[in-house]
Amino acid sequence: MSNREEKVLQISGVNPRKCMKCGKCSASCPSYDEMDIKPHQFVSYVLNGRTKALAESKSVEKCLACFACVERCPRNVEPAKIIDAARQLNVRQRYGDTLSANDIPSLIDEDTPQQLLVSAFRKYKR
């Protein structure tokens, strides 16, 4: 297992071998249609040494952190933690941020809650 795979497992704390490929996570995922790599595939990407592809996938920014997959997984795998760890591989790199304070004025309106800004900065910026 390469460094990158180990890092994702360490950050996420997930044991990928618990997954039995039932697909319940993907069936529950409200972002399923918009993800190129689906929740039930997250663990196999890590086990098969394709974490780089996972980190570069659209799924990283499409995960809503809604925890439907975590709630419904019968094996307590917590797939949301894997995709979040892949996201962290990105933002923990130099120049890995995908949101800067300069972008904000064009993204907000008069009702944008502070909660949206702090959450987005937590997700898109180191």
Added chain:
Amino acid sequence: MALKYSYYPGCTLKNKAKSLDITARKCASALGFELEEIENWQCCGGVYPLGSDEIATKLSSVRALDYAKSKSQKLVTLCSACHHVIKRVNDDMKNVPDTRMRANNYLKLDTPYCGETQVLHYLEVLRDEIGFDNIAKAVKNPLKGVKIGAYYGCMLLRPSKIMEFDNPENPQIMEDFIKALGAQSVIFPYRNECCGGHVALKSPESAQKLSGKVTRSAEGFGADMLITACPLCLYNLNKNSQSDIPVYYFTELLAKALGIDSEE
């Protein structure tokens, strides 16, 4: 003696969601409990840090929790996101030895914090400490004939093993709340589905799709209005769902039913 709680308002309740804060405080005093704002509270960060090695992003929650512990009070939240973050960090401090040790090493408190504080959402205070039957008795203007859909969203319910808020697939606390106000509750399938959350900032089209499903589901089942505890849900349902269904904070309706003026 009135029940007193340590109260964590969070950033949004001091700004775009002022009415959630104001009506909650006013209703609390009408119902005989007091929210004492935690001194120098800091932003919870809005999303729970999922990385098992993250410490710095959890410290603001630990400080708030330790403050409540020092006053021997329960900690009360209103915003669903603050509640989610603080409740989960508290669980880490109680049950994850590595996080507990590293957070305490950093904070150097007189006594280490080990998850002692009980975290309650305002709705849980109403249900478990005041009682919905007592709230029904305090109602002056019953919301007769109004059909209200309770929108739970994600953060209060999941993961249910940690949040321990209600049945994550078939919750009823907000429906019971609605009934206590004299209104009629409308159960609709998307009440615990995601509104789009933080993705709304960079991908409003995703939030439009998701929040649109929520409002269409509620309207289809005959709701006149929706209630929520979350400022971001309220924003997505108002701005992104492309529906005109009114959305209120649950405390705004509580204030109305209790006959409280909700102005500042």
